[in-house]
Amino acid sequence: MTHAADAPTPYELADSAASRLAELTGVERHDVALVLGSGWLPAVDALGEATAEIDTTDLPGFSAAAVAGHSGRIRSVRQSTLSGDRHLLVFLSRTHYYEGKGVAAVVHPIRTAAAAGCSAIVLTNGCGGLKEGWRPGQPVLISDHINLTGASPLVGANFVDLTDLYSPRLRGLCKEIDDTLDEGVYVQFPGPHYETPAEVRMAGIMGGHLVGMSTTLEAIAAREAGMEILGISLVTNLAAGLSGEPLNHEEVLEAGKAAASRMGGLLSQVVARV
Numbered sequence: 001m002t003h004a005a006d007a008p009t010p011y012e013l014a015d016s017a018a019s020r021l022a023e024l025t026g027v028e029r030h031d032v033a034l035v036l037g038s039g040w041l042p043a044v045d046a047l048g049e050a051t052a053e054i055d056t057t058d059l060p061g062f063s064a065a066a067v068a069g070h071s072g073r074i075r076s077v078r079q080s081t082l083s084g085d086r087h088l089l090v091f092l093s094r095t096h097y098y099e100g101k102g103v104a105a106v107v108h109p110i111r112t113a114a115a116a117g118c119s120a121i122v123l124t125n126g127c128g129g130l131k132e133g134w135r136p137g138q139p140v141l142i143s144d145h146i147n148l149t150g151a152s153p154l155v156g157a158n159f160v161d162l163t164d165l166y167s168p169r170l171r172g173l174c175k176e177i178d179d180t181l182d183e184g185v186y187v188q189f190p191g192p193h194y195e196t197p198a199e200v201r202m203a204g205i206m207g208g209h210l211v212g213m214s215t216t217l218e219a220i221a222a223r224e225a226g227m228e229i230l231g232i233s234l235v236t237n238l239a240a241g242l243s244g245e246p247l248n249h250e251e252v253l254e255a256g257k258a259a260a261s262r263m264g265g266l267l268s269q270v271v272a273r274v
């Protein structure tokens with residue numbers, strides 16, 4: 001036996017968190033999980049009726065989050081659809097890789113959602129946009145990603161396939177709802193600093209269209225857990241060097257407020273059809 005023999009594995013910790021979540025929310029199983037990124041919080045009320053809201057720190061394995069516009073809370077939302085009620089598990093914030101708490105902490109919500117019964121997850125983020133013509137406030141479907149963190153949530157000889165990581169079926173549903181939606185490749189930088197203009201050019205040469213500090217590690221963990229994944233970026237700013245102006249966090253929050261009703265409508269419609 002190693003010294004870690006009595007420490008829970010990340011999967012056991014997620015099982016404990018899911019059990020406690022069921023107790024605290026009174027919801028035995030959740031159906032679809034959503035993780036809200038920068039600028040997405042104003043869209044949450046469109047999803048349905050909040051039946052419970054808890055602090056992440058009420059659950060095993062979560063630590064406190066602290067970024068303006070994020071709150072370390074988890075909401076259980078009941079959505080009434082033609083095919084009956086479904087229970088959404090909404091993470092109002094995420095743990096970012098740049099917080100230095102380790103990759104296991106970054107993906108603990110994902111594993112908890114899977115353990116809570118979720119078969120699909122919607123990963124949202126706010127990010128910088130590279131494509132000509134994209135404007136702040138514009139949603140973009142993530143078609144694929146490039147993970148520049150150099151990290152993985154998986155440990156050991158666990159060779160998980162990442163083909164079609166971002167579900168073509170769910171992207172298709174989004175386009176049925178809004179046929180103006182564009183797609184792009186999301187590039188995760190480690191952060192917390194934004195990119196230099198040269199790094200943004202590099203991301204473009206590599207085939208990227210969106211630059212951010214989240215999502216890819218979560219998507220990998222969600223794939224490992226067998227969940228269907230939808231990734232949606234809100235372009236909250238043009239990537240560094242493209243607008244002639246420095247980046248700031250306020251424009252991110254502003255773009256979110258301005259886009260809230262469109263984002264809320266898209267999210268609630270797609271979640272109803274997942």
Ligand code: 8IG
Nearest residue numbers: 038126127128211212213252
């Ligand atoms: I909001 O331009 C947001 N998050 N890396 N670059 C990176 N992260 C971001 C950006 C951006 N905008």
